[in-house]
Amino acid sequence: MTWQDDAGRDLVRSFGDRMALFVRGEGAYLWDADDRRYLDFLAGIAVNSLGHAHPAxxxxxxxxxxxxxxxxxxxxxxxxxxxxxxxxxxxxxxxxxxxxxxxxxxxxxxxxxxxxxxxxxxxxxxxxxxxxxxxxxxxxxxxxxxxxxxxxxxxxxxxxxxxxxxxxxxxxxxxxxxxxxxxxxxxxxxxxxxxxxxxxxxxxxxxxxxxxxxxxxxxxxxxxxxxxxxxxxxxxxxxxxxxxxxxxxxxxxxxxxxxxxxxxxxxxxxxxxxxxxxxxxxxxxxxxxxxxxxxxEDLVRNAAERGEQLRAAIAAIDTTLIDGCRGQGLLIGIGLRHPLAKAVVAAAQEHGLIINAPNEQTIRLVPALNIGDVEIDEFISLFTAALHTVEHALLLDATPTEDVPAGAVLSDRRESE
Missing domain, CATH: 3.40.640.10 (Type I PLP-dependent aspartate aminotransferase-like (Major domain))
Structure with missing residues (x-):
C-alpha cells in the first residue's frame, strides 16, 4: 500500500487526488516523503506568510x-x-x-x-x-x-x-x-x-x-x-x-x-x-x-518590491507561453496563451517547484512574504525549465488547429493521467 492508496481510501474525494506527500518544511522549501526538496511559491494558498517553521x-x-x-x-x-x-x-x-x-x-x-x-x-x-x-x-x-x-x-x-x-x-x-x-x-x-x-x-x-x-x-x-x-x-x-x-x-x-x-x-x-x-x-x-x-521585518514593503522584481524577471523569460502578469505585490497571476496551466503546474512539480493553477490559463504565485533574491532566482530557473518542458511536449503533440491548440490536447492528457 502507498500513501496514495491510503489517501484514496480514507480521505473524502472533494479535493481530488493529492499531488504529493510532504513531511516537513523550512522557509520557502518543502520536503516530500522521499526527502526531495521543492521551492514553495504557493505557501499554502497565500497562508504561510513567513514560510514554513518560522521561529516566531x-x-x-x-x-x-x-x-x-x-x-x-x-x-x-x-x-x-x-x-x-x-x-x-x-x-x-x-x-x-x-x-x-x-x-x-x-x-x-x-x-x-x-x-x-x-x-x-x-x-x-x-x-x-x-x-x-x-x-x-x-x-x-x-x-x-x-x-x-x-x-x-x-x-x-x-x-x-x-x-x-x-x-x-x-x-x-x-x-x-x-x-x-x-x-x-x-x-x-x-x-x-x-x-x-x-x-x-x-x-x-x-x-x-x-x-x-x-x-x-x-x-x-x-x-x-x-x-x-x-x-x-x-x-x-x-x-x-x-x-x-x-x-x-x-x-x-x-x-x-x-x-x-x-x-x-x-x-x-x-x-x-x-x-x-x-x-x-x-x-x-x-x-x-x-x-x-x-x-x-518590513515584509509589506518587501512584498511590494519583490512583486515588481518577479514581474520583471517573468517578463524576461524566453517563452511563447506567457501572456502577461496580473495582481499586486506577491499576489501574481501569470496569464497563458493556451489552456496549459495544469500542464505547467505538473511540469513545475517535476522540476521541484510548487505553484498553482486557479484556472486553465492562469498560474498563481503567492509565495511567503519574506522571499529574497535567492528564492526568486531559483524560481525563475525552475519555472523556465517547466515552461520549456511544456513547450517541448507541444512539439511532440498534435498539430495545433484553429479551434483546438496543441496545448489543450496536452492539458487534457495530463489531467487524465
Missing part, C-alpha cells in the same frame, strides 16, 4: 500552548485583546472599529453575510456580489460566490444575492435603496488573479455611501501585506464598512476575522453570532506574533 510562529505556538489555549468566548484573554487591537490599528478602523474572530475565511464571510442582513433587515433584502467571485464553500458563502458550476449541486442557495459584472456601470445600474451590502474581492484570486477596473473601489465607496449600502471587502487572500499594503483597499485610499481576513494573518494557524468600521460596528448584539473556537488564546497569540514579525 513556532515559539508563539509553544509558548501559548504552555500557558492557555482555550477558555471559550464567555471570557476574554490577553492574546485575543492584543490581536483585536493590532488588527484595528493595521486596518485603520479608529476607535469605532470592532473585531469578530472565527476559524477560517469562510467563517469570516459568514459573519459578514449576517452583518449585511442585520443592516438591511426586511427593507433591504438585496445583496450584491461580483460574477466569478469566490467567498467560500459553506452554504452561506457559496451563495455569495459567483460561480454557477460550484453552486449547482447544492441548489437552492440562500436567497437575496444578485451577481453583477465587475464594472462601475453595472454597479451604478444595480444599486438602490433596497440593497443592504456589496461584497467585493479587491483582486479576484480564485478567478485567476483578476484586477478590478481602475477606480472601481473608489467608485464603489462613493456609490454605496450614496445609497446607504455596506461596502464589505473580502481581504482573505489580499490581506496581511500580500499586495504591498497591509490591506488591498488601502491602495485606493478608501474606508470600507467591513473587511474579512484570514489566510496570511495566521501564518499557517487556522484563524479568520471580520473587522468592522464606523456604524457597522454596532450592528451585532449579544446572541446574533458566535463561535466556540473563534478567538481562542492559542490562535490569536500565533496570529499576533505573525503580524508582529511582518511589521518588524
Amino acid at each position: 510562529f513556532v515559539e508563539a505556538i509553544a509558548g501559548q500552548a504552555a500557558t492557555l489555549a482555550h477558555v471559550s468566548n464567555y471570557f476574554a484573554t490577553l492574546p485575543q485583546l492584543e490581536l483585536a487591537g493590532r488588527l484595528k490599528r493595521l486596518s485603520g478602523t479608529g476607535d469605532s472599529g470592532r473585531v469578530y474572530f472565527g476559524n477560517s475565511g469562510a467563517e469570516a464571510n459568514e459573519a459578514a453575510f449576517k452583518l449585511a442582513r442585520l443592516h438591511g433587515g426586511t427593507e433591504r433584502p438585496r445583496i450584491l456580489a461580483l460574477t466569478d467571485a469566490f467567498h467560500g464553500r459553506t452554504m452561506g458563502t457559496l451563495a455569495l460566490t459567483g460561480k454557477p458550476h460550484m453552486q449547482e449541486p447544492f441548489l437552492p442557495m440562500t436567497p437575496g444575492v444578485e451577481f453583477i459584472d465587475s464594472t462601475i456601470e453595472a454597479l451604478e445600474a444595480a444599486l438602490d435603496e433596497r440593497v443592504s451590502a456589496l461584497f467585493v474581492e479587491p483582486i479576484k484570486g480564485e478567478a485567476g488573479v483578476i484586477d478590478l477596473p481602475d477606480g472601481y473601489l473608489r467608485a464603489a465607496r462613493e456609490l454605496t455611501e450614496r445609497h446607504g449600502v455596506l461596502l464589505i471587502l473580502d481581504e482573505i487572500q489580499t490581506g496581511a501585506g500580500r499586495t504591498g499594503e497591509w490591506f488591498a483597499f488601502q491602495h485606493a485610499g478608501i474606508t470600507p464598512d467591513a473587511i474579512t481576513v484570514a489566510k496570511g494573518i495566521g501564518g499557517g494557524f487556522p484563524i479568520g476575522a471580520l473587522i468592522t468600521f464606523g456604524a457597522a460596528s454596532d450592528l451585532f448584539y449579544p446572541g446574533t453570532h458566535g463561535s466556540t473556537f473563534g478567538g481562542n488564546a492559542l490562535g490569536t497569540a500565533v496570529s499576533s506574533a505573525v503580524l508582529a514579525e511582518i511589521e518588524r
Whole structure:
C-alpha cells in the first residue's frame, strides 16, 4: 500500500487526488516523503506568510500552548485583546472599529453575510456580489460566490444575492435603496488573479455611501501585506464598512476575522453570532506574533518590491507561453496563451517547484512574504525549465488547429493521467 492508496481510501474525494506527500518544511522549501526538496511559491494558498517553521510562529505556538489555549468566548484573554487591537490599528478602523474572530475565511464571510442582513433587515433584502467571485464553500458563502458550476449541486442557495459584472456601470445600474451590502474581492484570486477596473473601489465607496449600502471587502487572500499594503483597499485610499481576513494573518494557524468600521460596528448584539473556537488564546497569540514579525521585518514593503522584481524577471523569460502578469505585490497571476496551466503546474512539480493553477490559463504565485533574491532566482530557473518542458511536449503533440491548440490536447492528457 502507498500513501496514495491510503489517501484514496480514507480521505473524502472533494479535493481530488493529492499531488504529493510532504513531511516537513523550512522557509520557502518543502520536503516530500522521499526527502526531495521543492521551492514553495504557493505557501499554502497565500497562508504561510513567513514560510514554513518560522521561529516566531513556532515559539508563539509553544509558548501559548504552555500557558492557555482555550477558555471559550464567555471570557476574554490577553492574546485575543492584543490581536483585536493590532488588527484595528493595521486596518485603520479608529476607535469605532470592532473585531469578530472565527476559524477560517469562510467563517469570516459568514459573519459578514449576517452583518449585511442585520443592516438591511426586511427593507433591504438585496445583496450584491461580483460574477466569478469566490467567498467560500459553506452554504452561506457559496451563495455569495459567483460561480454557477460550484453552486449547482447544492441548489437552492440562500436567497437575496444578485451577481453583477465587475464594472462601475453595472454597479451604478444595480444599486438602490433596497440593497443592504456589496461584497467585493479587491483582486479576484480564485478567478485567476483578476484586477478590478481602475477606480472601481473608489467608485464603489462613493456609490454605496450614496445609497446607504455596506461596502464589505473580502481581504482573505489580499490581506496581511500580500499586495504591498497591509490591506488591498488601502491602495485606493478608501474606508470600507467591513473587511474579512484570514489566510496570511495566521501564518499557517487556522484563524479568520471580520473587522468592522464606523456604524457597522454596532450592528451585532449579544446572541446574533458566535463561535466556540473563534478567538481562542492559542490562535490569536500565533496570529499576533505573525503580524508582529511582518511589521518588524518590513515584509509589506518587501512584498511590494519583490512583486515588481518577479514581474520583471517573468517578463524576461524566453517563452511563447506567457501572456502577461496580473495582481499586486506577491499576489501574481501569470496569464497563458493556451489552456496549459495544469500542464505547467505538473511540469513545475517535476522540476521541484510548487505553484498553482486557479484556472486553465492562469498560474498563481503567492509565495511567503519574506522571499529574497535567492528564492526568486531559483524560481525563475525552475519555472523556465517547466515552461520549456511544456513547450517541448507541444512539439511532440498534435498539430495545433484553429479551434483546438496543441496545448489543450496536452492539458487534457495530463489531467487524465
